[in-house]
Amino acid sequence: MAMAYAALNTINEPAERRCNAAAGCVNCGARELSVCAAMPASDMSRVTSIVSHRRADAGETLLNEGDKATHFLNIVDGTVKVYKLLPDGRRQITGFLYPGDLLGLAFNDTYTSTVEALTPVKYCLFPRRQFERVVDEFRPMEKQLLARASNELVAAQEQMVMLGRKTAQEKIASFLMALIDRNRRVNKRSDSVVLTMTRADIADYLGLTTETVSRGFTRLKTEGWIELCAGGKVRVCDVEALSELAAGADR
Amino acid sequence: MAMAYAALNTINEPAERRCNAAAGCVNCGARELSVCAAMPASDMSRVTSIVSHRRADAGETLLNEGDKATHFLNIVDGTVKVYKLLPDGRRQITGFLYPGDLLGLAFNDTYTSTVEALTPVKYCLFPRRQFERVVDEFRPMEKQLLARASNELVAAQEQMVMLGRKTAQEKIASFLMALIDRNRRVNKRSDSVVLTMTRADIADYLGLTTETVSRGFTRLKTEGWIELCAGGKVRVCDVEALSELAAGADR
DNA sequence: CGACGGTTTGAGTCCGGTCAATTGTCGTGG
């Protein structure tokens, strides 16, 4: 019972915070399921019994849009991109997922997006039916799933504002700021980020072209707000300015 | 117990289908809460005891972005728009809500969007704390909320594709097709829709300007695919063509 | 070293935005 309350308290916090706050976090501890911060050993063994640990190399596809949705999955290590395609090949990346992120909230009987590894990835695979049974039996998990879905909806709406109303430059600034904010939450250095994705990926995420993204970065560089280092590393010199641009103060 | 299963079966269906399928649907019956198709009288009285029925005229604001999130609400009659603003006034409408739609899945401690009535609106207001207690006590409701959130996430991703990768003409076609699909689900005439929102609203939903939306409509008209009638009514003559354009077969 | 994929840079085009004027619609009141 006390356990249940511990889990309930974390409901409206982002995944990263939860992980750091709770010593018993399954993701950071056993690295299996990041949804429940405090799970009794009995339930945990149920989870352990249905999970299968997998790996994928960069470029490999984890899930295919349109396939029957048989599994939930949990990213343990690495980065993946989630995208949808139009019939003629135009692509929209709806999100990049990092360790601790869960995949499976946003589909019904078939997967509605394709998921592809950007880096070598470790992940956990849960047969959907069995996973749902565990959720049925351990109620705090359902609460957490709902809380996560709620958070993702908020993020999705933010993304819509970006796609629909921000300029190219603002989009790029928003993208960088989102990465910085994420770094802050997992307590890394906040003034530099590593881009594991290509310019084309960033473009497909921001609703732009590779060329425009590239031009955007060089412009931020010449204005002295960022530095482009080797290995896709970006050092942000003027977080303040970048943040203001990202917010969309004015055109 | 049998009740619980009845509710569980409807999990991955859209709200409209649920309403029509279940005779005891709270929304279509008592018009109070559309989340649970089959709720025991005892729980239902709990719901009834915390709800307050409200009305709003067109143009009135139901919720304000940034305000403390004290309530959930359920649209009973009319249409509302949900939007976010950038500091300089640019606006992105993230969705239009219709009877049966629920508001409250996508916010945490403060409202993340503003909600405004497009037509005179009837809605139900639930104090958040008490609402959550009811959810705690009637588990199928939590499952339904999760299912809804999941559906909304899928829709949000579809929206991102539209905003990021579709042309103006395709956006307009997608918008009309979405309205037609919705009409079909609630069993209305499928070949005509009524636009309760202005061109400016449509523009802010599609990430365009009023002028572009207007031009888009007239072009669809001159091509003979739609007819613009009085009272904001749009008759779709060639659903096939419109649907193909909306899907984004090619530019 | 050379090949290959990713990135940057350049020149030109076009889609959708901007600004401005006109037309249409609807509710109100004389």
Place this chain on the structure above:
DNA sequence: CCACGACAATTGACCGGACTCAAACCGTCG
């Protein structure tokens, strides 16, 4: 019933930001 005003919708002319096409420039890895 019609005239009027306010606001929405349409249409036109022009502009500009992002796209397209193309070439040059990397960095990495066999």
